[in-house]
Amino acid sequence: MNHATQATALFNYAVGLADDALTLGHRLSEWCSKGPFLEEDLALTNVALDFIGRARMLYTYAAAIENKGRNEDDIAYHRDCREYTNLLINELPVGDFADTMARQLLVDAFDVEFFTALTGSADETLAAIAAKTLKECRYHLRRSQDWVIRLGDGTAQSHERMQRGFDRVWGYSHELFAMNAAERGLADAGIAVDRAGLRSTWDQSVDAVLAEATLTRPAGDWSVQGGRDGIHTEHLGYLLAELQFVQRAYPGLQW
Amino acid sequence: MKEPSLPLFEIFVRSRRGLDHRHVGSLHAEDSAMALQYARDVYIRRGEGISIWVVRATDIVASQEDDVATFYDPMEDKPYRHATHYELPDEVGNM
Numbered sequence: 001m002n003h004a005t006q007a008t009a010l011f012n013y014a015v016g017l018a019d020d021a022l023t024l025g026h027r028l029s030e031w032c033s034k035g036p037f038l039e040e041d042l043a044l045t046n047v048a049l050d051f052i053g054r055a056r057m058l059y060t061y062a063a064a065i066e067n068k069g070r071n072e073d074d075i076a077y078h079r080d081c082r083e084y085t086n087l088l089i090n091e092l093p094v095g096d097f098a099d100t101m102a103r104q105l106l107v108d109a110f111d112v113e114f115f116t117a118l119t120g121s122a123d124e125t126l127a128a129i130a131a132k133t134l135k136e137c138r139y140h141l142r143r144s145q146d147w148v149i150r151l152g153d154g155t156a157q158s159h160e161r162m163q164r165g166f167d168r169v170w171g172y173s174h175e176l177f178a179m180n181a182a183e184r185g186l187a188d189a190g191i192a193v194d195r196a197g198l199r200s201t202w203d204q205s206v207d208a209v210l211a212e213a214t215l216t217r218p219a220g221d222w223s224v225q226g227g228r229d230g231i232h233t234e235h236l237g238y239l240l241a242e243l244q245f246v247q248r249a250y251p252g253l254q255w
Numbered sequence: 256m257k258e259p260s261l262p263l264f265e266i267f268v269r270s271r272r273g274l275d276h277r278h279v280g281s282l283h284a285e286d287s288a289m290a291l292q293y294a295r296d297v298y299i300r301r302g303e304g305i306s307i308w309v310v311r312a313t314d315i316v317a318s319q320e321d322d323v324a325t326f327y328d329p330m331e332d333k334p335y336r337h338a339t340h341y342e343l344p345d346e347v348g349n350m
Contacts, residue, residue, distance in 0.1 A: 037261070039282050039293040046296045143292060150285070 006189065009182040010123070011065045012085070013192055015075060016228055018058035019086035022076060023236070024107065025051030026243050027094050036097055043143065044100075050136040057129045077247035081237050082230040089172040091227075091236045095165070098158070101147045102165030106173045108141040109205045113198040122190035145209050152213025163215050170218035175225045176202075183228075263312040264290040266297075268304035274349055276308050287311065 028048035035041025059072035089107060094100050115137055118130035151158040177195045179187065186192035210217050226232065246253060261283040267276035279298050284290035290309040299307065318326060330336065 037283060039284060039297060043293060043296040046300060139295075146289070146292070 014062035022055035024090040087227040098161040098165035104144040111137040117193040171222040174223040267308040269306040
């Protein structure tokens with residue numbers, strides 16, 4: 001990989017990770033003022049802010065790599081659906097509380113493995129961002145594990161809804177481990193994480209929680225992918241419409 | 256909220272420089288583990304502390320207003336109980 005190709009790949013890598021964090025952070029922020037009770041409302045909003053903070057660090061780094069005078073806001077607010085490269089699991093609607101926690105467990109369990117690996121990146125900035133993010137991910141995982149076990153092993157209704165949450169989101173989890181050629185190239189250079197290699201640890205970690213929660217790992221092998229190529233579900237457009245409205249209507253507005 | 260309220264927990268936080276846990280407030284949670292997590296999000300998200308205690312509010316036994324006469328008033332005229340005439344050596348530190 002020559003220098004320019006690697007810089008482009010690194011830019012895309014940082015933006016993809018930032019898009020993951022921003023879309024999921026936005027989804028979680030939709031719980032603000034609608035949480036099941038006050039304490040959980042605050043906790044969910046804190047988690048949402050962690051994701052948005054992570055997105056900011058990565059967009060800022062991407063802007064620095066690109067070096068064309070764009071800042072984090074330009075990248076976040078002035079790209080449309082096809083230019084967003086988040087993995088699809090992050091853009092799915094929040095659904096009910098069980099849907100939210102099912103997705104969160106799958107993502108949090110992945111993130112702990114992923115950012116642990118990224119702390120060893122040959123790219124110092126990515127390694128530093130990973131180190132900061134990892135502490136948050138561990139806390140997020142504690143929370144999502146706790147809720148999945150509590151609801152899965154709870155009442156008949158909470159069990160049924162928790163199971164339904166996993167059944168709905170499961171097919172989107174496979175994309176967490178998919179790598180395109182550019183990402184593979186960065187991984188070979190010691191910069192990116194080999195996602196595919198995280199699968200078995202993730203399987204074990206998720207299976208252990210599902211077992212304790214008396215839930216069944218969803219059967220079937222349906223899989224939906226395309227986020228990194230800008231091919232999204234119908235939900236992302238609505239998310240971006242809300243997320244980007246102010247900057248689209250009043251470009252450059254600050255307050 | 257239609258559901259019956261979750262149990263109330265009292266939250267005590269020790270700050271980074273502090274020597275003892277101080278009562279900071281209360282919150283609702285299903286059990287003590289959950290209360291500890293919520294205490295982190297509700298009371299120390301701006302770095303207010305490095306140690307948290309959570310106590311189920313119903314486990315706290317408090318003195319009552321009526322107890323004042325028998326509990327506290329008799330101490331007032333016994334100055335010899337106060338160790339005010341001792342000079343503490345510096346080495347003792349916090350006491």
